[in-house]
Amino acid sequence: MIRSMYLGLSGMRNYQVRLDVVGNNIANSSTTGFKAGRANFKDTMYVTMGANDSCQIGTGLSVSDVSNNFSQGITMFTGRPLDLAISGNGFFAVRDEESDRLMFTRDGSFFINNEGNIVNASGLLLEGVGGIPEEYTVEDIIIDENGEVYALDSEGNREDFGQIVLYNFPNVNGLTKIGNNLYLANDISGEYIEGTPGEESFGVIKSGYLENSNTDMAQEMANLIETQRGYQASTKVFTTADEILQSIIELKR
Numbered sequence: 001m002i003r004s005m006y007l008g009l010s011g012m013r014n015y016q017v018r019l020d021v022v023g024n025n026i027a028n029s030s031t032t033g034f035k036a037g038r039a040n041f042k043d044t045m046y047v048t049m050g051a052n053d054s055c056q057i058g059t060g061l062s063v064s065d066v067s068n069n070f071s072q073g074i075t076m077f078t079g080r081p082l083d084l085a086i087s088g089n090g091f092f093a094v095r096d097e098e099s100d101r102l103m104f105t106r107d108g109s110f111f112i113n114n115e116g117n118i119v120n121a122s123g124l125l126l127e128g129v130g131g132i133p134e135e136y137t138v139e140d141i142i143i144d145e146n147g148e149v150y151a152l153d154s155e156g157n158r159e160d161f162g163q164i165v166l167y168n169f170p171n172v173n174g175l176t177k178i179g180n181n182l183y184l185a186n187d188i189s190g191e192y193i194e195g196t197p198g199e200e201s202f203g204v205i206k207s208g209y210l211e212n213s214n215t216d217m218a219q220e221m222a223n224l225i226e227t228q229r230g231y232q233a234s235t236k237v238f239t240t241a242d243e244i245l246q247s248i249i250e251l252k253r
Contacts, residue, residue, distance in 0.1 A: 003047075003059070004241035010060030011234025014041060017063050018227045025215045026224070033107035033181050034213035036069045036220070070172050073106075073214035075206060081141045082118065084108030085211040088203020090166030090195070091183070094124035102127070104167055104192070106211055107181035112138060118149075122180050129162035145204040147197040166202045167192045 018039040028034040042064035046056040075085045084092070091104035103124065113119045116131035129149050132141065140151045147164035169175065174188030185192055195202040 002241075002245075003057070005238055005245075007058070007060045008234045008236075008238030008241060010044070010062070011237065012231060014039075014061055014063050015227055015231040015234060017066075019224075019231065021066055022220055022223045022227055025220050026217070029213050029215040029217055029220075031181065031213050032109055033073070033105060033211050034215065035071075035073075035106065036213070036215045037066050037177075038069060039066050040064045067173050068175070068177070069214060071214050073212045075209045075211050077209055079208050080138065081143060081207050082110040082112070082138055083208060083210045084110065084143065084164075085206045085209040086166065086197075086203045087206050090168050090197070090202045093127035093165065093167050093192075094120050094122075094182070095127055096124055101184075102192075103178070103182040103184060104175070105181050105183065108205075108210060112141075122182075126164065128165040132161055133159075143205060143207040145198060145206070147205050164197065164205060166195055166197050166205075168195065168201060169193065 018041075021037045021039040025036040028036075040063065041061050044059045044062055046058050049055045049057060072087070075087065085108050086092070086106060091106060092108060094103050094105060095101070096103070105120070107120065110118050110120055110126055112132055113123065116134060118126040118129045118132065120126065128147070132151075136151045141149065141161075142151060143149050143164070147166070149161045149164060150158050151161070152158055169185065169192055170190035171188060174186060174190070175183040176186050176189075178184055193201075197203065197205045
């Protein structure tokens with residue numbers, strides 16, 4: 001009977017994790033470049049019983065991992081030159097000057113800081129682009145599909161500021177989410193692969209667009225209902241086992 005109570009408890013605990021993941025997906029349904037997560041379950045060890053160990057009884061479930069869905073989100077037109085969307089595979093890279101740590105993102109909303117550098121909303125430097133002279137505004141900046149960043153002066157001459165580089169990984173699902181739409185590489189994701197937009201296995205850059213979250217609200221609502229039902233059923237297993245145990249105790253009295 002105690003085993004049944006622990007089975008119900010393991011269900012409640014792990015459905016709570018799934019509920020947290022679904023809730024996070026729904027909360028970020030309007031977050032630029034957000035990639036939805038999914039909690040995956042696995043059954044745990046089995047106890048063998050009966051003659052010749054022919055009867056196997058499970059001991060519950062656990063969360064095996066929380067994987068990320070890196071499918072393309074819908075791109076939205078903004079008309080702002082420093083709003084960038086990647087159409088296809090790849091990530092932008094941004095660097096923290098203090099720690100010199102390289103981080104990766106699909107959020108292409110960038111700005112020019114006081115020093116003329118292109119940065120994201122957290123002030124991290126976009127990799128591959130140099131300083132923009134102060135005489136140029138955001139509206140003067142031109143970024144083509146291959147990631148070349150330049151502007152035209154008053155005489156129509158082109159001035160280049162750098163080349164945006166994209167990055168990919170052998171296993172993108174292994175990337176570590178650290179918040180602020182940023183990811184870190186690790187041993188599971190593998191070493192990053194650097195490439196130019198438009199090359200094989202890399203997407204192109206669309207200036208004036210942003211990639212929306214890829215959260216599928218209809219699917220998430222279905223997941224929410226399924227998770228709620230699973231949690232309620234696990235609760236019922238726990239309470240039923242408790243009621244039976246209470247009945248046994250009453251019989252002894």
